[in-house]
Each structure stands twice: as C-alpha cells, then as structure tokens.
Amino acid sequence: MAKHTLKNRKTVIIVACIVVVIIAVALGLFISQPKVKEDIFTFEYGKKVEIDTSAIFGDSSDKxxxxxxxxxxxxxxxxxxxPEVxxxxxxxxxRTMIKHSDKLKVVVKDTTKPEFTSFSEKIEVAKGNKDFDFKSYxxxxxLSNCTLDIDTKDVKFDKEGDYxxxxxxTDAHKNKESKKFTVVVKAEEKAVIQSSSNSAVKPYYKNGILIVNKKHPVPPGFGGGVNQTALAAVNRMISDMKAEGLSVDSTTSNYRSYSYQSTLYQNYVSAYGQASADTFSARPGYSExxxxxxxxLREPGGxxxxxxxxxxxxxxxxxxxxxxxVRYQSGKEWITGYQAExxxxxxxxxxxxxxYNSGLSLEEYLGVSGGGY
Known part of the structure; x- marks a missing residue:
C-alpha cells in the first residue's frame, strides 16, 4: 500500500514538473513575441491614408x-x-505563432492655411461708399470651403485718403490666413474712366430683351436695384441646388450702380491694366x-x-x-467680349x-453685335 502511494506521488511530481516546463516555455515564447510599437498615426487632411505596416512593429516587423x-x-x-478630418x-x-487582432488609431488633421489666389494690394473706393463689395477683389x-472676412474698421469712408x-x-477647420491691403478713398469722379457717361444713351432692346454688352451700354441713371422677378428665379434655383446637395451660397452679387461699377472697374485697371481688366470686368455703363x-453665384460662405x-x-x-x-460661355469670348464665367x-x-437648346450666346441668338468696345 505504501509503495503504491509513493508511486502515485512520483507521478504527480513528474506531471507537475512537465506542466511547469510547458508553462515556462509558453511564457517565454509569449514574452519574446513581437509587440506593437506604434498604434497611433497622424495624417494631414488631403493626404491618402496609407500606413507603413513596418512602422507598427518597428525592428520586430520581420518576425x-x-x-x-x-x-x-x-x-x-x-x-x-x-478621408474627412x-x-x-x-x-x-x-500572424506570429497564431493570428492576432488589434486596432490602430488614425488621426486626420487639417493644419494647412488657405492660400490667396487673387489679391488686390490697393483698392480705390468712391468717397462715401461704405457698402463697397471688397470680397470680389x-x-x-x-481643400475645404473658405470664407472671407474684411476688416475695414480703420477706414474713414467719408474722408479722402489711404487706409x-x-x-x-478662414477654411472649414478654422485655419486662417490674413493679409493687409490699402483702401484709397477718393472723390467719385476720379474713379471713372473709359465709361459711357452720355446720359443720352438709350437702352437697346431686341425682341423685348434688354441687351447690355460692349456695343450696347445703358446711361448712368439706368436701373434702380435688383429685378425682383429675376431674384425670385435665382433664389428658386439656389434652393433646388441645395436640395440636391450642391455647394452654393444663398447670396449672390447682383445689382451694381453705375458709380459702383466705375470704382470696381477702375480698381481692376489699377491692379491688372486696362487691356486685361476689359476681358473680365465691364466699364461703367456696360455692365449687365x-x-x-x-x-x-458664390461658393458657400459668400x-x-x-x-x-x-x-x-x-x-x-x-x-x-x-x-x-449662363451669359458668358467658354468658346464665345469673341462675341460676348468676356472670359467664360x-x-x-x-x-x-x-x-x-x-x-439653351440653341447652344448660342445671347448675341448670336438675337442677332445683335457684341465683342469688343
């Protein structure tokens, strides 16, 4: 009986030793397994997210x-x-000895400031014009939508001078880029050049349609604000565009007075020269x-x-x-007189x-002259 008991004890000890060895070996193998060295990756907005898998395990990636x-x-x-921010x-x-599952954290940030693609260092404004549309300059x-904010707190619009x-x-992720420019407040008559200032000019209609182009101006006193029927049509279109998920602002740049166009045109001439300005800006009296x-129409943010x-x-x-x-189409510059807009x-x-169905410009469709001044 004693011999049998002793034999059982020896068996238990041997089994225990084997178990300890197995556990020790397994533990050693576990400890020696490659560990994740990097599990957080940061990417700049606009860059494709592709993780270099060798970076996850560092020097152990070959295992x-x-x-x-x-x-x-x-x-x-x-x-x-x-991806989005x-x-x-x-x-x-x-896989090492067995297949493993884990997670990586990816952070997408936008730290890039907007870039000005068009900037006017000096803008001339008629004295008293506090509602001047600086944003058009x-x-x-x-990569995301930008908004423009104009700070003119130091400009005295009722006093001639340089300010x-x-x-x-500002982009959608609050990155900002600011630039200073000069506002030249001057008497209105100084801002008018190359205009159709003859009040005897008569508006030109063809088949009941008012034509305003480089051949057919309107007098300085013509117009008195935005046409409400036209405005309602544009607002309906913008509403439908938004309903279809298209990016467009609710506001538009619409009616401009003769004097406002005078200042706008003069500033473009000052910035780009008259020949260049005439390809994209109308002289006063010649603006639709x-x-x-x-x-x-404007991008979101206006x-x-x-x-x-x-x-x-x-x-x-x-x-x-x-x-x-769409008034100014690509390929019609020779007849409209303006770059595509x-x-x-x-x-x-x-x-x-x-x-629209004709594929013609308004001048071609109505058979009226256009082109240059």
Missing part, C-alpha cells in the same frame, strides 16, 4: 507575417481618395449688373465666385428652367430654354 489593415471605417471625402479606429490582423483656395484694411480667409437682371465643377455643370444644364442663361447668370425669361 510578423500577414499584416492586414482594414481601412473601411474611414469616412472618405466624396469623390476623393482621402477626424479620429478613426482601424482594425488590423497579423479676393479669392482664396483650400489700411485686412482680409482674412446695372440692369438688376444679372447674378454672380467669399468666392462659384467655380466648383459639380455646381457649375448643374447650373449650365438647368438654369434655363428658371428663365436664366460659369457663375454669371442672366434672367431672360421665357426664351431661356430656346437659347
């Missing part, structure tokens, strides 16, 4: 096999190959905006003219349904669809 990162949880910017958890798997570019103002571009029938291709393509195909036409729409009412 790891079949590393697979699941990127499906990234919220991608529409039609882009990079935010923090993400990406599952990943890898600046454009800013960024310092500041324009600030004076009629109250023309509208410049700072920049509408240029995103999805929105402008939609406008080109659908504006006629609202009695509007996909943001500039003109209310023409019932003939809009016929003009």
């Amino acid at each position: 790891v096999k079949n590393i697979e990162v699941d990127y499906s949880s990234l919220k991608m910017v529409k039609d882009k190959d990079y 935010g923090e993400y958890e990406l599952p990943f798997t890898y 600046f454009k800013a570019s960024d 310092t103002a500041e324009v600030t571009a 905006h004076q009629t109250g029938l023309a509208f410049d 700072g920049s003219l509408l240029t995103n291709s999805k929105a402008t393509s939609w406008v080109a195909k659908n504006a006629h349904k609202y009695g509007l036409i 996909p943001w500039h729409v003109r209310y023409v009412g019932d003939i809009a669809t016929s003009v």
